[in-house]
Amino acid sequence: VITSENQLSFLNVTRSLEDLPVEQGNDAEGLLNECKEAMDHLYKADVYQSFDEPSLFIYRIDIRHNGSIHSQTGIVGLVPVEDTESVQILKHEEVRPERSDLMSRHLVAVGASSSPISLTYKNDEQLDKAITNCTSNEPVLMTEDSEMKQTIWKVVGETAKELSELVSNKILYITDGHHRMAAAEEALKKSNKNYGPLESTLAVLFPDDEMLVLPFHRRVGDPEGRSSQDLLKAISAVCEIEKSDETTPERIGEVGLYLDGQSHKIILPKSNGNNLVDQLDVARLQEHILAPIFGVVNPGTHKLIDYVPGPLGINVVKERCDKDSWLGFVMHPLKIKDLMDVAEAGELMPPKSSYLMPKPRSGVFVRDLNREKNIQ
Incomplete structure (x- = not known):
């Protein structure tokens, strides 16, 4: 509409x-x-302001979360696409080829990159101070709606060079945009590496200590149509479970269960695996409950599982479960360090392991690839 x-x-x-x-x-x-x-x-329609000189931008996003303002400030610029191969940009999530293929075709057909890949890095005082100094000038754009306030500062010349040098040796971790990065890689390969603008992609770099990590809750349908009592019996056979007044888990290793209008607390068993990713709550839930009890072998494609983003809240999980009689599994958020550790180990997380916010808005920054090629 x-x-x-x-x-x-x-x-x-x-x-x-x-x-x-x-x-x-x-x-x-x-x-x-x-x-x-x-x-x-x-x-x-001339809705965009163009900048011909090489520039970086400082991008601050403010949102309301749990009754207070969460703010994170990052650097917007270009990162080399091939750095995912040289291990300076680390991934932690699998991609669906059909999705990345369409996004790659979109990138080439439209000739524009408009949704920056979100990256994080281990913050340090020197870089933090440099970014703060850049925000003392007048912003080139400030916009606000009921959900988000966005402020942007332009950085050029020696200041931009200093920022680039400060992040040049940092390991970067993809927090949102695995499919966009895969699409950029595919577009570059199909161009036979002969199309300059495709050698880099639009990204925003946020410090790790400002990242807000929320969970993806799980909802699962029972293929056997068992009663609530039988389901509780099946789960209690592999996990410690008790009735609870609250559905929200208090700590890592706990999962809230919502079943037939009642809340329960599950204590997850340790994983039988030895990898870092195996120790995450989402992996332990998958190993001990979702796969053996509900037959959810592939949580990315199974028809009897869906996901509720953390920002929607637990009440949404309950409302949806009340409508279709599915079970709700309420997850505790992982830490940004968990994501970074898994990426450093070269491992991949299960689908929908984390929900990072705020997400940069598409269309705030637009990189015109054709115009850029002509300038080059």
């Missing part, structure tokens, strides 16, 4: 196959052409 009523909405550029009307089917080529037309329309 928003896209049809507002031709300047950036959602017109980022539409996916799921947004197509039924009569259009899965016409990916048609979709990509429409996305390019929408991007061209925004260029012609």
